Amino acid sequence: MNLESSDEKKLLSELKNGNTAAFDVLVDRYAGKLYMTAFGLLSNRQDAEEVVQDAFIRAYKSIGSFRGDASFETWIHRIVINLSRNKYHWNRRRGADVNVSLSGLQSNINDEREPEDINIADESYSPETVINSTELERNVQKGIQELPDTLREALLLRHVEELPYEKIAEALECKIGTVKSRIARGREMLRKILT
Amino acid sequence: MNKSNHTCPSFEDISAYYDREINMDSPLAEHIRKCPECTRVLDSLKLLDAKIKQDFACTVPEGLTDRIKAQLAQTPIHKTISFPWYRLLRVAAMITICGALAVYMMNEQFDVTSSRIASGSDATAPHAKPAPSTHHYPYYTSNTAYAPGGGVPLHQLTRASYGESPLPVFTNTEQAGDNQQAVRIGAQVHQVWVAKDLQEVNRALGDILLGLNIPPSKVSITDSGKSIRFIADLSKIQLVSLVKNCSARGFDLITPSEPQPEQQLFYGKKDSPVIYYAEFVKDK
Incomplete structure (x- = not known):
């Protein structure tokens, strides 16, 4: 059988039957x-190579319990992300204190006050603030690293991998509307960081 | 969108149009194509796209797939074990009976624990039931490798305490400012953790649950020796804390479902119920 041309479902079936060469094709x-x-x-x-190697090894080890609810591609993407x-x-945070509070949490749980709200910045934009090519000469890569995780991940999956919103939503386990919002907000924030 | 033309769509819609993620025959799309202001925004998105692609363009290292395959060749694969259906039924019946017994015993034990914690004393709590004749009562787990009768003995657990750090915040606003997006936690959360030592998972879960005052009746833990399945009926803030503390104990969360250990801002009410399903697997 020519595994290289087999679809993902067939490869996973082969793998579960003990044909480990099928996983090489997925790699x-x-x-x-x-x-x-x-x-x-x-x-x-x-770091990128370590992460990819680690992801494949983890996926390989637990392939027996992979239920196939999502595609293997989506699953391995989630692991890598x-x-x-x-x-x-x-x-x-290397070297920094990563402890988290439990004692403080108890007081928070018992606190009957309304949850603390955070002011929302005006998200509207004006034509005057639209980015131009000069601004983009600055380091986009550095700017992207300053974005919150959720925005950075959505933005990179769109721009670098060129995944459609549906695939991004599967990989990030969120709704398509959320992806749309995260990508737009990521672009907006990147513009602000670069100006 | 701007001061000159109030009919212009939002930046989000223009962004989605740029990605061809809206109906390209819709009136909205037609407006974006024809409007000079929207076209300017589209041009800026095009520039941004090109710059990101340029900055993040990279070549895949030579031999990457070979190195992965070489590592895989030395890695054992976990296979699921299939039972004949009648054996499965017998096993299920036994688990149900043992589970009911374990829940009963753990509820008894938790009452004793709560009294001791409240009084700060072992023996003098007014509501404390008589101490069991053996200290090896099970706590949260059924793995007999850790104590006679199963589980980490209660007296070996230490109430988890992790010092000072920012508390998670729950808000009724999904988008909160430039740098903040509130994370939405679903009614059910499924996560997979990797741990170097499953015995440490049992111990850590015991410590954390004790620290959060989550009674055993809200928790089910099944330890197969190869993995630990953890199911709990929690509030969202308890889940957030549990996830953060599991991470602080050195377990590695490999699924991206929310909440993640580093997240601080959450959408909704902190007391809303959530069912948490977690699988702790051993890292070999």
Whole structure:
């Protein structure tokens, strides 16, 4: 059987029947795209390669429990995004205190006051603030690293991998409307960071 | 959109148009194509797109797939074990009976624990039931490898305490300012964690649940020896705290479903119920 031309479902079926060569085909098929995603999120070649290797190994180890609710491509994307997110934050807070409060949480749970609201900035934009080519000469890569995780991930999956909103929603486990909003807000924020 | 033309669509719609994610035959799309202001925005998006692609363009390292395959060759694959249906029924019946017994015993034990915590004393709590004759009562888990009768013994658990850090915030606004987007937690959350040592997972879960005052009746833990399945009936703030604390204990969350350990701002009410399904698998 020619595994290279088999679809994902067939490959997973072969794999569950013990034909581990089927996983090699999945590696050939997705490793490059996943590396680009990880590199986009981490901006570091070595970290990106580590994340992609780790993701495939984790997927391989637990392929027996993969139910196939989402496609393998979506599943491995989720693993890469999550590992990248963890590595990104680990890199940023290396050496810092990562403890979280439980004692404070108890007082928060018992607090009957209304939840604290945060002021919403005016999201409207004006033509005067539209980005121009000069602004873009500045470092876009650095600007993207300053975005919140959710916006950065959606933006990179769109611009670097050119995934449609539907696939991005599956990979990030959110609704298509949320993807639309995150991409627009990411672009808006990037513009503000660059000006 | 702007001062000169109030009929212009939002930036979000223009952004979606640029990605061809709206109906390109709609009146909205037609407006964007014809409007000079919208065209300016589209041009700026085109520039941004090109610049991002240029900055993030990278070549895949040579030999990447070979290195992955070489590692995979040394990695064991986890296979699911299939039972004949009649054996499965027998196993299910046994689990149900054992589960009912375990829940009963854990509820008894939790009452004792709560009294001790409230009084700050082991023996003098007014509501404390008589101490069991053995200290090896199960706590939250049924793995007999850790204690006679199963589970991490209660007296070996330490109420989790993690010092000072910002508390999670719950808000009724989904978009809160430039740098803030409130995370929406669903009614059910499924997550997979990787841990180096499953015994440590049992211990950590016990510590954390004790610290959060979550009674055993709200929790179900099944330890197969290879993985730990954890199901809990929680409030959203309890879930957020549990996730943060699991991360702080060194477990690695590999699914991107929310909440994530680093997230701080959440949409909705902190007391809303959520059913949490987690699988802790061993990292080999």
